[in-house]
Amino acid sequence: MPVSTARCPQCPVTPRGDGPALFISDLHLSPALPRTVQVFEDFLRGPAREASILFILGDLFEYWVGDDMLGADMPVSGRDAPAASTTSASATTTEPLGAFARRMTAALAGLAASGVPIAVMRGNRDFLLGERFARAAGAVMLDDPCVFSFLGQALVLSHGDQLCTDDVGYQRFRRVAHSPLGKAFFLALPLRVRMALADRIRRRSAARGAHRMAYADANQHAIHALLDATGERTLVHGHTHRPARHADGRRVRWVLPDWEFDVTPPRGGYLQWDARGLRAVDLAPSTSGLPAADATDTDTDTSDG
Structure with a gap:
């Protein structure tokens, strides 16, 4: 199913000041990944403080099975780390689930309190992020896609999973899981059951990963359909874990x-948009797959002619 382009609203958040707009996604935060969490907290206290707005384009958390996680006290064990991270040096953690969710939300709220607007898009792992989370984090939830x-x-901003239309099975699951009825049914389950189901789905997906690599990337027809529908020329998304800058004619x-x-090696970074254009900033130099930090894209003009 192609990405829905019937309604592609403008971002409802207004940047502040003259700082850059920053874009991140796919952090998959978990208490079992303390180094990643530390880099995120340092990022919020560092580069993000100079931003005019911070965009989080999905999968901030490894999973989010409902905003009632904010009040949970269940421990989260090291087995909740992403299954693909087999070389992780992280030690097993028993930080309660609710405590971790509150700690990450408070870190975001600290950035918001400093005056930086935060705009959050739901991903395929955390599509159940809701208004309780948004209020606690001082963030605004975004439609996917939006301009x-x-x-x-x-x-044009998107998480990116809707663009992976070759993965028919996932798109079928997504339609059901993201429907109002599907979400209501899932949220009616006890929190422990939701957590167990999310972990089972994640592990099954990881086990199938080697056989799905050819289907994991965004479909070119879906990309062009989205840009055609919006009339824009530049798209920013995450989800595929394949950081790159792709140019196709005047479209980027x-x-x-x-x-x-x-x-080992670590990876991660963000996209920065300022008067010089778009440029990738690598937080783990020479390891993330991003273009060099000084790679810029000044042709973001989407006007005709």
Whole structure:
């Protein structure tokens, strides 16, 4: 099923000041990944404080099975780390689930309190992020996709999973899971049951990963359909964990990196948009797959002609 382009609203958040707009995604935060969590907290206290707005384009958390996680006290064991991170040096953690969720939310709220607007898009792992989370984090939830206008130009923003249309099985699951009925049914289950189901789905997905690599990337027809429908020329998304800058004529697609600092080599970074254009910033130099930090894209003009 192609990405829905019937309604592609403008981003409802207004940047502040003249700092850059920053874009991150696919951090997959978990208490079992302490180094990744530490880099994220340092990022919020460092580069993000100079931003005019911070965009989190999905999969901030390894999973989020409902905003009632914020009040949970169940421990989360090291087995909840991403199954693909087999080289992780992280030690097993028993930090309660609710405590970790509250700690990450408080870190975001600290950035928001400093005056930096935060815009959060749901991903395939945390599509159940809701308004309770948004209020606690001082964030605004975004539609997927949406258009962000800045410096007289515009970008289309998406998590990216809707663009992977070759994975028919996942798109079928997504339609059911993201439907109002599907979400209501899942959220009616006890929290422990939801956590167990999420972990089972994640592990099954990881086990199938080697056989699905050819289907994991965004479909070119879906990309062009989205840009055609919006009339824009530049797309920023995550999800695929294949960071790159793709140029096709006058159209440009930036793919954000996933963050994983508990493996060797570590990887992670963000996209920065300022008066010089778009540029990738690598938080783990020479390891994330991103273009060099000084790689810029100044042609984000989406006007005709």
